[in-house]
Amino acid sequence: MEPTIPRKYSLRAEMFKALAHPARIYILDKLRERPRCVCELAAEIGLEKSAASKHLSQLKEAGFVEDERRGTLVEYRLVAPCVLDMAACAEGTILENRRKRLEIPGEG
């Protein structure tokens, strides 16, 4: 069948795709406190630096973070605070609905 979905929705989907991985969500939450380098994030999420770098590249491409080199390090920082509100929305409504429906106990 022929696709008829306007481009606007593809752009939105790309943005959400950048958030559609536990490691990337975790990274954003860590960057909420303060900027961090790749090696620090890699250690925290338990991935090779190459994998961490690729996740950060996706977040950067989507516009959620920016990077700046400091010596041998590359520091990443959060630039789209509204993503936190999005996550909050998730916690407050979506996951709540899901818990009720599936009877999953809440987690802090």
Place this chain on the structure above:
Amino acid sequence: MEPTIPRKYSLRAEMFKALAHPARIYILDKLRERPRCVCELAAEIGLEKSAASKHLSQLKEAGFVEDERRGTLVEYRLVAPCVLDMAACAEGTILENRRKRLEIPGEG
């Protein structure tokens, strides 16, 4: 390497994954107006009813929509309006950042 990402972030990622497809974003926007049946949505997004049904199943599993049978039809409706705010956030900040970065390189 061993994964050390808390379950909380996996749950959030699952929710965003449900939004990480143009067809599903399009569906949610259509449901914003009024509830619709599977066949209507399938025609609008240009997919077979089976594919449309699977997309709706994912949205339902994530808690964004609910379904109710009406005769031979199955009507889907939006139950998490905050998803619209999330999309608005996307339009307003993320995509704007991206435009600046891709079209005006070298500018802070």
Place this chain on the structure above:
DNA sequence: TGCAATGTTTCCATAATTTGCAACATGGAG
């Protein structure tokens, strides 16, 4: 009962994503 309309599930092929390893690039120290 039989039949049509609508949805869901299953199977399969194709495409996209993710990861680690290795190679390469960049910057600082000696």
Place this chain on the structure above:
DNA sequence: CTCCATGTTGCAAATTATGGAAACATTGCA
């Protein structure tokens, strides 16, 4: 300059996602 630390990119394997076709399920109606 060389050596080392940090990041990025290329590659291949494994995993996951997607879509169509067909089978199956459910409802309404004659």
